Amino acid sequence: MTQAEILTLIDDELFFDNIKTELSDQKIIWKDHSGTENSVLPHQTAFNNEGVFAWWQCNEAGKEHVHIRLKERNVITWKPPVDTLIQPIFQEGLLYFHENYLIIKYKDRHYQRLFIFNIKTSKDEEIILNALTIQVKIINNELFLAGLYSDEDFIKITMHPDHIERETIDENYLRERNIIFD
Known part of the structure; x- marks a missing residue:
C-alpha cells in the first residue's frame, strides 16, 4: 500500500467522523471544532499486513495524537507523553509496524523519545536511551x-x-x- 493510499484511508476515516478535509497526495488538512488546523503528511503514517494503519496527527495548538485504526473499524488514540511544556513534534519521527507493535519515535523539546505500543493490549513501553x-x-x-x-x-x-x-x-x-x- 502506498502512502497516498493510506492518506485516502485516513481521509475516509475522518469522513466517517463527519470531519471535512482537504486531501492531496502530500497532505490531509482540516480544522477541528475549535478552529485549530490539523494535518497528516504521508511520512507520518504506517500500516501492517493485517489492514491496521496509524497516523500522527499534527495540531497547530500542540495537541498531537497518534491514531491507530484497527481492522474492526475501532480507532485507538494515543497521546504522546511529554516531559516539558513544549508540544511533541514528529521531527525526524518514525511510525512503523511490526506485527502487533507500533514503534513511535518523536521529539520532545531537546531530545527524541521512543515508545513501543502493543495494539492488542493498548499498552506502551518507553525505551530510554542516554542520547539526544x-x-x-x-x-x-x-x-x-x-x-x-x-x-x-x-x-x-x-x-x-x-x-x-x-x-x-x-x-x-x-x-x-x-x-x-x-
Whole structure:
C-alpha cells in the first residue's frame, strides 16, 4: 500500500467522523471544532499486513495524537507523553509496524523519545536511551537502537508476539552482525 493510499484511508476515516478535509497526495488538512488546523503528511503514517494503519496527527495548538485504526473499524488514540511544556513534534519521527507493535519515535523539546505500543493490549513501553537523538534499525523482529554521538548506548529489542525483550549490546555485537545505522 502506498502512502497516498493510506492518506485516502485516513481521509475516509475522518469522513466517517463527519470531519471535512482537504486531501492531496502530500497532505490531509482540516480544522477541528475549535478552529485549530490539523494535518497528516504521508511520512507520518504506517500500516501492517493485517489492514491496521496509524497516523500522527499534527495540531497547530500542540495537541498531537497518534491514531491507530484497527481492522474492526475501532480507532485507538494515543497521546504522546511529554516531559516539558513544549508540544511533541514528529521531527525526524518514525511510525512503523511490526506485527502487533507500533514503534513511535518523536521529539520532545531537546531530545527524541521512543515508545513501543502493543495494539492488542493498548499498552506502551518507553525505551530510554542516554542520547539526544536515537538511531533506529529494524531487522525482522529485532529493533536496534543507538544514541547518536554516544559510544555507550546500544540496545536490541526483540519483539515476540506476547512480549518484548530488551538487551544492552555493544559495538562488537553490531559489527559481528554487520548492522549499520543508515
